[in-house]
Amino acid sequence: MNINYQLPENIEELLNTKRNEVKPQFAELIRQGGYVPPHIDLLIDAISILSMGKNILLKGPTGAGKTKFAETLSYLFNQPMFSVNCSVDLDAESLLGFKTLAYEGEKQVIEFIPGPVINAMTSGTLLYIDEINMAKPETLPLINGVLDYRRTITNPFTNEVITAEEEFGVIAAINEGYIGTVPLNEALKNRFIVIEVPYIEGDQLRNLIQTNTKLTNEKTIELFVKLSSDLVTAVSQGKLSEDAASIRALLDACDLSSIIPAKRAILRSIVDKLDEEREREFVMNLTETLF
Ligand SMILES: Nc1ncnc2c1ncn2[C@@H]1O[C@H](COP(=O)(O)OP(=O)(O)OP(=O)(O)O)[C@@H](O)[C@H]1O
Structure with missing residues (x-):
């Protein structure tokens, strides 16, 4: 770091x-x-x-x-x-x-x-x-x-x-x-x-993923950094509830995606925790465009 x-x-x-x-x-x-x-x-x-x-x-x-x-x-x-x-x-x-x-x-x-x-x-x-x-x-x-x-x-x-x-x-x-x-x-x-205490982004988030998760693929790490930034923006625009952008959930998704496909890791760690169908769809669409 x-x-x-x-x-x-x-x-x-x-x-x-x-x-x-x-x-x-x-x-x-x-x-x-x-x-x-x-x-x-x-x-x-x-x-x-x-x-x-x-x-x-x-x-x-x-x-x-x-x-x-x-x-x-x-x-x-x-x-x-x-x-x-x-x-x-x-x-x-x-x-x-x-x-x-x-x-x-x-x-x-x-x-x-x-x-x-x-x-x-x-x-x-x-x-x-x-x-x-x-x-x-x-x-x-x-x-x-x-x-x-x-x-x-x-x-x-x-x-x-x-x-x-x-x-x-x-x-x-x-x-x-x-x-x-x-x-x-x-x-x-x-x-x-x-x-x-805001969510960390960009270089700092990349560092955290590299040092704190099992994910090593640089390209996938980059996509997770982008996903996090899009989630933070969507939360600030009121499109998603606050939990959707949690770094805790993102790190879980990164860890999981070192073993299972990233889309499924995001589904389990981020999407399925959201209460509203509209929000779940939003994050899944975002994931589809990135991964
Ligand atoms: N800036 C950061 N530096 C290091 N670790 C971070 C950072 N942001 C999030 N994390 C990681 O995300 C996870 C959640 O962090 P933590 O429990 O400190 O959050 P919190 O703000 O206290 O959450 P809550 O309000 O839900 O209790 C931990 O694994 C932590 O290491």
Whole structure:
């Protein structure tokens, strides 16, 4: 993978604000982290935001690499990442932890098992909150104090006041407009700096297919890059639903097409996931013209 970007001189310094070990070669690190940025500014801005102790909200369509982006930041900062997956069932316990009965020798005691938010705060690591707009609006305000300058929470289960370690950082992801999501509460949104994560295209996508799938035929790879670009355009014109352009689905199709014919791989990985017949026909026609 070629990463020939202009990097700011202080990039190592920014990374070192929050990680213990100095590692060489920023480009090599990005490659190992796995996220291919559409533009290096995305990574530089994310590193800058986290190194200043602020929170990041990654906003983008499904399968655009938001989780991979967060994992790469965790890798670059050399910090483990605790994760929370939001759903309507998310409650205080799944965020903060729960009480349980344990034994101290013969004696029964009540023990508190910390959840991901408290674990990340006390160990000074990163916290990833995925699909943050899937949670019920009343749940996440519980952690408002964790997300602003206070970096503090009073644990409702133990009454203990917990303040985050210096290196603690929060990355959240949001998939706007997705079924089941609710608009993010303003007070919550206010506590994040937003980074838009678009689908990668062109050279970057070609690199990703070459390094992350079993497909080796250059001509077929080129056709998949073109197919992806046409799908992204059709989604932006409202002709297809967002899922149709997911890079996750495209990579699946590339993998499969190293064994079965590309058209069938596209049918299984992309077309058959679409709900409307009109959309399925559209993608099949596109495929027929390309492959
Ligand atoms: N820019 C990218 N760099 C590296 N991998 C990518 C990129 N875009 C997509 N992918 C790949 O696509 C797949 C989906 O990525 P990921 O799970 O990070 O997406 P996501 O945006 O978190 O999706 P969702 O919103 O559905 O959870 C992964 O296999 C990931 O490696």
